[in-house]
Amino acid sequence: ISWDEALTMVAENLAKTRDKYGAESVMFFSGAILSMIPLTMISRFKSGFGEGVQTGQLGQLCCAAQGETSAAMTGYRVSETENLAYSKLPIAWGHNPAVSYLPHWRYIADGIQKGMRLVTIDPKFTETASKSDQWIAPRPGTDLAMAMGMIKVIIEENLYDTEFILSRTNMPFLVVEETGKLLRESDLKTDGDKKTFYVWDKATGAIAKANEAKTPVLEGSFDANDKKVRTVFSRLKDRVAPYDVAKVTEISGVDGEAIAALAREYATTKPAMLNSGMSGAQRTSNGEFFIAALITLASLTGNYGISGGGVNDTGGISGAKTDWSLTNPYKPDVKGNIPATKLGEWLLAEKPYPIKAIYWQGKGLGQQPSANKLVEAFKKMDFVVVQEQHFTDAAQLADVVLPVSMLFERYDLMQPIRNFYYQLMDKAIEPMWESHSDTWIYTELAKRLGFGDLFKKTEEEWIDDMLKNTGLTVKSLRESGPVWMWSNEKLNTFGVKWDKPPFYWFKDTPFTTPSGRIEIHAVRWEDKGVEPMVDFVPAEEGPLTAPDLMAKYPLQLTNHKINAFVHSTYQKMKWVREIFPQPWVEIHVDDAAQRGISDGAMVEIFNDRGSVKAVAHVHTGIRKGVISMQNGWWLDSGGCSSVITNDEHTKQGGYGHTLNSTLAEVRRA
Secondary structure (H helix, E strand, O other): OOHHHHHHHHHHHHHHHHHHHOHHHEEEEEOOOOOHHHHHHHHHHHHHHHOOEEEEEEOOOOOHHHHHHHHHHOOOOOOOOHHHHHOOEEEEEOOOHHHHOHHHHHHHHHHHHOOOOOEEEOOEOOHHHHOOOEEEOOOOOOHHHHHHHHHHHHHHOOOOOHHHHHHHEOOOOEEEOOOOEEOEHHHHOOOOOOOOEEEEEOOOOEEEEOOOOOOEOOOOEEEEOOEEEEEHHHHHHHHHOOOOHHHHHHHHOOOHHHHHHHHHHHHHOOOEEEEOOOOHHHOOOOHHHHHHHHHHHHHHOOOOOOOOOOEEOOOOOOOOOOOHHHHOOOOOEEEEEEEHHHHHHHHHHOOOOOOOEEEEEOOOHHHOOOHHHHHHHHHHOOEEEEEEOOOOOOHHHOOEEEEEOOHHHOOEEEOOOOOOEEEEEOOOOOOOOOOEOHHHHHHHHHHHHOOHHHOOOOHHHHHHHHOOOOOOOHHHHHHHOOEEHHHOOOOOOOOOOOOOOOOOOOOOOOOOOOOOOEOOOOHHHHHHOOOOOOOOOOOOOOOOOOHHHHHHOOEEEEEEOOOOOEOOEOOOOHHHHHHOOOOEEEEEHHHHHHOOOOOOOEEEEEEOOEEEEEEEEEEOOEOOOEEEEEOOOOHHHOOOHHHOOOOOEOOOOOOOEOOOOEEEEEEEO
């Protein structure tokens, strides 16, 4: 059909659904797009379509646990890409930068040549592990217990940095024993400040405001205004006390003495970096607490505010000065939310209410956990429109597919989120064939739906509007090339003196938590009513929580990236398929032998959610009892791991993905 017919059909069906069931009955989804224009346009269109009324989403499938915990404990996420070059001991924990984050690997590879010691913690012998001095292979979902064991060693052997802890963390803060909450000024007087916290001052033998105490005490229990109180540090010490060498060995399957030795090495080597990236370990049931344990480790050892230290995330910084108000011309009126991991289940169950139509932009169904449920949900919809560059598994189920131009065929803006540069993505050629840009499509649909006045600008004009707070323009970026955010006073989120080398996160920038410190007992979590400090929570699907299920499905499934795909992107490219013609599953030789499986055999991987087929890669470079499949295969490949992955979410408020807390079995196909 023609573009006019397609756009008219889409507009009429969306309007009919909105008028009959309300704007919240049409749900809009977008894939992992890091440039500004597509995300801004779909958000603006959604806002205009319902005049603010919409259905929202809780969490995301990428790194929600990492993001939530960083926000709770340090205030924001950072990426220490360049600072990796200065680390003496980076620990790649559930992170494979040699494949999944090459900007990190560049600096690590250079560091190795200069004597850097590299440790990899992963159930699979990854490409990064192959270049490491030490490979530690825990059971999936038990990284948290290992990290808590390391915390115990550091505390009990007095390997912590007392000065840093007292001045830069809230470990000396007092917690009321009866409530488990921090002692605040608002607890002591009716007009007290909720963001004023107390410590025990040794000089006065009484409580004092944290920022006024002369000699704050790190450890102990006290009586304060008829309240029994104890320091955060003391509570942390008790929290990790059970995780001795034997306990760590029992839970993780790793020699606890090796973990204790790593704790000592980490605590006595500076700078040392916990290079978690968007760790596979945070895509587990205890993902948020795992990241909390890493932040606690870095805090205890004073590895913040120094080049080559910290907890390295690949999330960059959410400190861009671009104008996000363009995404919401109307005040959002969210009628209900759906957890990102539970999309298929909730759509089928009509939770929180029936969704009747889906607008799906740039995303494969095979990226959703328990993907079979989402396929069934798509089939149940009254109307589905997919806006895509390829005929994806989602497009195959759509009523209308709108072909979108490629990134070289439109204007766009890259701004700080994965790096620190503002960069114009100039259009190289006109759109080919009959494709159009996202902006053009939303503009044409808005005209037909009666809110065309919200879409009266060109892409270049939209970019200028986005940049209005920065002093940059399309013209200036075209002339200058990429602009480093620290080099411009207007762009400089934290007022960093960019010409004062070197620049250190959390030395030149603040902790933007309520206390202005690293919060080992997180105020954000306390206020949410969830556990505010690191705690061990076993994986939902594993030996400690689901022994009956594990008897039926005894293998723990993990997922890994390969260097040919970016999530599901490029999976259909012919030359890529010549190298990787079909999905495979990695399995230990002993597990394969028990099942009569030989290397190269076609096997079925299955559980109660469904089954997929893949070629068996049999070797010793994976922990016994663990299997691993690639992320990114489309559903029509027959080997999309998302068909059988766990669709639960983390529970601290991030609603993070838990695909690496999945049990399965393998048999010959």
